[in-house]
Amino acid sequence: KCPFTGNVAIRGRILKGVVCSTKMERTITFRRDYLHYIKKYRRFEKRHTKISAHASPCFKINEGDIVTVGQCRPLSKTVKFNVLSVAPGSAMGKKAFTMF
Numbered sequence: 001k002c003p004f005t006g007n008v009a010i011r012g013r014i015l016k017g018v019v020c021s022t023k024m025e026r027t028i029t030f031r032r033d034y035l036h037y038i039k040k041y042r043r044f045e046k047r048h049t050k051i052s053a054h055a056s057p058c059f060k061i062n063e064g065d066i067v068t069v070g071q072c073r074p075l076s077k078t079v080k081f082n083v084l085s086v087a088p089g090s091a092m093g094k095k096a097f098t099m100f
Helices: none
Strands: 014-024 027-038 043-054 066-071 081-087
Touching: 014 043, 027 066, 043 066
Parallel strands: 043 081
Antiparallel strands: 014 027, 014 066, 027 043, 066 081
């Protein structure tokens, strides 16, 4: 299931987010923050979504790190993304709204 040594092709979306949970085996949950435009009020509102991604054993990932993930075929019921790179996180909490 690793995109570097396995036969999983990365195609589709490339996303960035902050790691929320590393409690699962070889799977992480990351939080993606974005702005949604409300036409009636001509303003943006903050929104977020949590997405599960497969983490290859070659990555050492901690909560709060910033990950780049790529879309692949469905690996399980909820996992459709694969971790491509990891950057050390900031001192902010994992629920803080951060735009990239």
